[in-house]
Amino acid sequence: MARPELILKTIEKNPGIRYREIMGELGLKNGTLSHHLQKLEEQSVLRVERTPRVARFYPLSVNSAEIPIIKRLRQETPRRILRLLLDLDEVNFSEMFLRIKRSPGTTSRYVTELVDDGIVKDRFEKGKRFFSLPDKYTVNKLISKYHPDLMDKTTENYSDVIESL
Numbered sequence: 001m002a003r004p005e006l007i008l009k010t011i012e013k014n015p016g017i018r019y020r021e022i023m024g025e026l027g028l029k030n031g032t033l034s035h036h037l038q039k040l041e042e043q044s045v046l047r048v049e050r051t052p053r054v055a056r057f058y059p060l061s062v063n064s065a066e067i068p069i070i071k072r073l074r075q076e077t078p079r080r081i082l083r084l085l086l087d088l089d090e091v092n093f094s095e096m097f098l099r100i101k102r103s104p105g106t107t108s109r110y111v112t113e114l115v116d117d118g119i120v121k122d123r124f125e126k127g128k129r130f131f132s133l134p135d136k137y138t139v140n141k142l143i144s145k146y147h148p149d150l151m152d153k154t155t156e157n158y159s160d161v162i163e164s165l
Contacts, residue, residue, distance in 0.1 A: 003028070004036050011046055012059045015146060016070045019055050068117040069142050077102055077110045079147070085120065085133035086140060093129045 001009075003026075010022055017025075023033050037057070040046050047058040049067065058067060072078035080100040084091060091099070097107035111131060114120040121134050133139060 003032070004040055007033070007036050007040065008045065008059070011057045012061070015058045015062050016056045016067070016074045019057075022057065066138065066142060069119055069139055070146065072114060072117065072119060073142060073147055075110070077106060078114055081107070081111055081114060081120070081131075082133065082139055082143075085131060086136060086143075090130050090132045093131070096131065 006026055007022060010025055011017055014021070014025075019033070019037075022028070022037075023030065026033070028036075037046075037048075041048055045060065047060060047062065047067075049056045049058065049071075056071060058070070062070060069082075073082065077100065080102070081096065084096060084099055093104075093107070093111070096111065097104050100107060102110075111120060111122075115122050115131075119133075119135075119139070121132050123130050123132075
């Protein structure tokens with residue numbers, strides 16, 4: 001298989017993949033990968049999201065509304081938060097950081113990013129901050145498609161909750 005096809009296939013299997021990750025996965029040198037990605041971008045066969053220090057690559061099949069969710073699913077702590085919110089309808093901040101086993105500071109940083117991205121909704125009640133997932137269907141669909149191993153864990157968590165009742 002030619003390099004451009006290998007690169008595209010890698011991006012399709014791993015939407016939101018970063019430049020260095022592609023380089024490592026395919027064993028390509030910096031200049032070679034840069035050349036092929038530039039050609040693919042010129043041909044408009046992939047999407048590129050550039051931020052000051054990171055370029056992420058997406059197949060055209062990913063719509064712009066899914067990009068923030070996919071980007072966050074590639075990070076461990078946001079992925080834990082989203083899995084928790086798939087399992088529960090609503091969770092307060094104190095319960096969240098305990099359940100995802102992250103410090104309050106780390107949890108706060110990532111849940112705030114998820115809220116800012118519009119993926120998670122928050123509300124305040126009696127001095128407590130509660131979080132929920134307004135579009136469980138899309139998050140569930142993207143996890144099933146790109147991270148099926150997470151679905152097994154979510155199913156296990158759900159069955160544990162049901163069994164404990």
